[in-house]
Amino acid sequence: MSEVTAHHDLEHGAHHDDHHESSWLTTYIFSQDHKMIAKQFLVTGIFWAFIGGLLSLFFRLQLAWPNETFPILESLLGSWAEGGKLSNEFYYALVTMHGTILVFFVLTAGLSGTFANFLIPLQIGARDMASPLMNMLSYWFFFAASVVLFLSFFIQTGPASGGWTAYPPLNGMRDIAINKGSGLGFDMWIGSMTLFIVGSTLGSLNYVATVINMRTKGMSFTKMPLVIWALMFTAVLGILAFPALLAACGLLEFDRLLGTSFYLNNIVINGDLQAYKGGSPLIFQHLFWFLGHPEVYIIIFPAMGIVSEVLSVHAKKPVFGYKAMILSLGAILVIGFFVWAHHMFVTGMSPTIGKVFVIFTLLIAIPSAIKVFNWITTIWRGNLRFTPPMMFAIGFVSLFISGGITGIHLGNSTIDIQLHDSYFVVGHFHIVMGVAAFFGMWAGVYQWFPKMFGRFMNPTLGYIHFWGSIIGGYMVFFPMHFMAGVPRRYYAFDQFQSFNNFTDVNVFMTLAAFLVFAAQIVFLINFFYSMFKGKEMTEDNLNPWGANTLEWTTSVHPGHGNWEGDLPEVHRWPYDYSTNGKEINPQNMPLGEGEEAH
Amino acid sequence: MASAVLTYNKNNNNLSKNRIALKMMLYIGMASITMFFAVTTSALLVKKADGLNWAQFPLPNIFALSSLVAVLSSLAFYFSRRLYLQAKFKAFRAVLALSAIISIVFLFSQFMGFKALEAMGLPLTGNVSGSFIYFLAITHGVHIVVGVVVVFFMWWKSYRARLNNAFEAQGKLNPNRVVALELLTSYWHFVNGLWLYLFLFFYFIYQ
Numbered sequence: 085m086s087e088v089t090a091h092h093d094l095e096h097g098a099h100h101d102d103h104h105e106s107s108w109l110t111t112y113i114f115s116q117d118h119k120m121i122a123k124q125f126l127v128t129g130i131f132w133a134f135i136g137g138l139l140s141l142f143f144r145l146q147l148a149w150p151n152e153t154f155p156i157l158e159s160l161l162g163s164w165a166e167g168g169k170l171s172n173e174f175y176y177a178l179v180t181m182h183g184t185i186l187v188f189f190v191l192t193a194g195l196s197g198t199f200a201n202f203l204i205p206l207q208i209g210a211r212d213m214a215s216p217l218m219n220m221l222s223y224w225f226f227f228a229a230s231v232v233l234f235l236s237f238f239i240q241t242g243p244a245s246g247g248w249t250a251y252p253p254l255n256g257m258r259d260i261a262i263n264k265g266s267g268l269g270f271d272m273w274i275g276s277m278t279l280f281i282v283g284s285t286l287g288s289l290n291y292v293a294t295v296i297n298m299r300t301k302g303m304s305f306t307k308m309p310l311v312i313w314a315l316m317f318t319a320v321l322g323i324l325a326f327p328a329l330l331a332a333c334g335l336l337e338f339d340r341l342l343g344t345s346f347y348l349n350n351i352v353i354n355g356d357l358q359a360y361k362g363g364s365p366l367i368f369q370h371l372f373w374f375l376g377h378p379e380v381y382i383i384i385f386p387a388m389g390i391v392s393e394v395l396s397v398h399a400k401k402p403v404f405g406y407k408a409m410i411l412s413l414g415a416i417l418v419i420g421f422f423v424w425a426h427h428m429f430v431t432g433m434s435p436t437i438g439k440v441f442v443i444f445t446l447l448i449a450i451p452s453a454i455k456v457f458n459w460i461t462t463i464w465r466g467n468l469r470f471t472p473p474m475m476f477a478i479g480f481v482s483l484f485i486s487g488g489i490t491g492i493h494l495g496n497s498t499i500d501i502q503l504h505d506s507y508f509v510v511g512h513f514h515i516v517m518g519v520a521a522f523f524g525m526w527a528g529v530y531q532w533f534p535k536m537f538g539r540f541m542n543p544t545l546g547y548i549h550f551w552g553s554i555i556g557g558y559m560v561f562f563p564m565h566f567m568a569g570v571p572r573r574y575y576a577f578d579q580f581q582s583f584n585n586f587t588d589v590n591v592f593m594t595l596a597a598f599l600v601f602a603a604q605i606v607f608l609i610n611f612f613y614s615m616f617k618g619k620e621m622t623e624d625n626l627n628p629w630g631a632n633t634l635e636w637t638t639s640v641h642p643g644h645g646n647w648e649g650d651l652p653e654v655h656r657w658p659y660d661y662s663t664n665g666k667e668i669n670p671q672n673m674p675l676g677e678g679e680e681a682h
Numbered sequence: 683m684a685s686a687v688l689t690y691n692k693n694n695n696n697l698s699k700n701r702i703a704l705k706m707m708l709y710i711g712m713a714s715i716t717m718f719f720a721v722t723t724s725a726l727l728v729k730k731a732d733g734l735n736w737a738q739f740p741l742p743n744i745f746a747l748s749s750l751v752a753v754l755s756s757l758a759f760y761f762s763r764r765l766y767l768q769a770k771f772k773a774f775r776a777v778l779a780l781s782a783i784i785s786i787v788f789l790f791s792q793f794m795g796f797k798a799l800e801a802m803g804l805p806l807t808g809n810v811s812g813s814f815i816y817f818l819a820i821t822h823g824v825h826i827v828v829g830v831v832v833v834f835f836m837w838w839k840s841y842r843a844r845l846n847n848a849f850e851a852q853g854k855l856n857p858n859r860v861v862a863l864e865l866l867t868s869y870w871h872f873v874n875g876l877w878l879y880l881f882l883f884f885y886f887i888y889q
Contacts, residue, residue, distance in 0.1 A: 363810055
């Protein structure tokens with residue numbers, strides 16, 4: 085047999101403590117350290133959240149005061165807002181880009197990219213990801229996707245404007261005479277999505293392989309923190325669902341650039357019959373929603389995991405129903421692949437097939453309700469500390485209940501057909517997967533900021549951020565449920581007498597949106613100020629929240645490799661709170677005499 | 683010869699942990715690629731089922747030849763890996779290059795298949811049923827091209843090792859190359875197998 089000898093590259097993980105020579109470029113830009121890559125995802129996600137939020141303010145101005153002019157808009161947006169009024173085409177570009185940015189760049193890359201990178205190696209006791217190189221590439225593919233989408237704002241015909249769902253036939257033809265945004269801007273949208281999917285897949289492969297293979301001694305699957313389970317399941321969802329979006333985009337670009345007819349049939353433009361023949365736009369919808377609905381769980385799973393962690397730590401109580409929490413995530417993962425057509429009840433679907441999708445959709449309420457019940461019972465009679473991360477975690481539970489309940493309505497085809505494409509739907513999904521996911525993300529940022537930067541965020545500003553966000557968030561999206569008969573995507577509601585009743589509500593929601601945005605400015609100031617000037621963490625207070633998980637056993641500024649010396653060994657599950665006569669029992673603390681593992 | 687098959691070392695060895703993880707990443711990546719072709723062929727079935735403007739036609743014979751070439755390419759790669767593990771590096775490089783060249787022939791045969799479709803009145807922009815063949819073959823071809831580029835890169839690295847007096851020049855196996863070959867072998871058989879799936883799918887769907 086030929087001998088295979090150990091080689092440095094393959095032992096990458098084992099040699100981190102040797103402190104490789106690294107330059108500024110390889111430390112901060114092209115870093116392969118999972119912690120730095122996490123920060124890159126976070127800062128890029130925050131940048132995009134700011135842009136996405138700003139775009140929503142622009143179109144909320146239009147919705148509240150469709151006849152008013154705002155000179156500042158012309159200063160900011162130029163010809164897209166001539167005379168201080170948004171053009172109708174740019175209005176649609178704004179909502180398209182708002183959806184794309186928030187769904188993919190912020191709540192997918194910004195959320196799971198940040199916390200999967202940061203927490204997986206630290207909480208399972210690994211030196212780094214299975215492939216640090218691929219991990220770095222996953223960020224840079226995301227960055228490239230960001231650059232392409234950002235540049236599309238500056239081309240003559242403007243960014244994509246056919247909706248974040250990119251439905252054909254509107255987006256199936258490269259005809260700027262019909263729709264400026266269907267030109268180069270949409271090609272850039274597809275290019276950006278393709279890069280994004282490649283990056284997301286590279287990251288997800290790494291997350292799953294790392295969790296399964298790189299756990300430290302003693303870290304069995306049933307000793308893993310719930311956030312790790314959630315992040316692993318998120319990755320599995322991405323690996324299996326994103327290829328459908330890639331296929332959908334590929335076929336769409338073939339139609340647009342090469343003239344095929346996958347999605348197009350008998351299109352008439354200005355009286356002229358186009359050459360496209362035999363395609364079906366419904367195929368795109370099937371492919372899109374095969375990703376689109378699991379995408380909801382790709383967004384919410386990391387938030388669920390973070391919240392499970394934060395509630396337990398700050399209530400100093402074990403998570404209630406640990407295994408039920410894991411099984412619920414697994415059930416949502418599996419059932420989540422059989423519900424996509426509930427987005428398509430109005431496409432002329434057979435009622436029999438519709439019923440199948442109704443049943444699967446309503447089934448998801450069961451594991452979701454189990455999770456909510458377990459979160460509430462986790463904090464029930466706990467020793468609650470209302471720190472900023474805890475406030476956001478509780479806020480998440482509130483929002484998830486509020487937004488989740490209306491999901492039951494919309495999962496039922498007979499009701500959904502009446503409510504389809506109305507503001508009820510906008511209110512539902514913004515609360516349950518928009519604001520709730522943001523609350524999970526913020527809970528995570530406030531919780532792990534000290535571990536990321538070695539400093540604390542200011543708690544007072546954190547509370548201002550929380551109250552502004554929760555009150556403002558509900559004020560923006562709760563009234564939308566009363567607009568169940570009002571169609572979404574209209575540029576100017578004052579053109580329709582029947583919608584005049586809602587003029588004041590639109591003004592109210594727009595003012596609330598400004599309140600929410602102001603709260604985010606407070607967060608931004610707190611985040612960046614604290615990064616450099618916040619109260620410092622010290623070596624004698626390495627575990628400020630009193631958590632059991634392994635990340636708090638590292639030094640204030642852990643190097644690439646995370647632990648100096650040997651990796652910690654795990655002896656107990658992560659939720660040994662208020663047991664054994666002690667408030668916390670870290671996972672690496674050996675079991676006492678006569679003590680049994682959970 | 684005993685092959686240098688990589689197995690999990692229970693002694694918490696980072697070397698074998700990383701190898702196992704890399705293999706798993708590849709396999710999960712293959713699952714992702716499989717999903718791409720599964721959903722696209724499903725889309726084809728849905729389109730066919732709606733019965734609107736769907737052409738049935740005999741699949742050009744050249745695609746059967748493509749399948750034979752894909753099998754040959756996989757065989758060549760299998761032997762190239764065996765040769766490496768037997769430390770026959772010169773023969774390894776020759777057969778490795780041969781497997782890549784066979785794959786280039788495969789790509790050419792696909793191009794000829796497109797020409798045959800055109801001759802049958804089914805250009806890319808023609809009937810949707812034909813367009814699906816172009817789309818699936820082209821996206822599959824992209825995966826082949828990626829494999830060919832990696833194979834040539836590996837060939838170049840092995841050739842350079844001879845000049846640098848590295849592992850192979852001393853008659854030893856390069857452990858990195860062993861892992862890379864193992865991974866690439868899996869990928870190579872996978873993408874060739876993927877074509878066989880597509881070919882059979884087309885064969886039965888278009889009859």
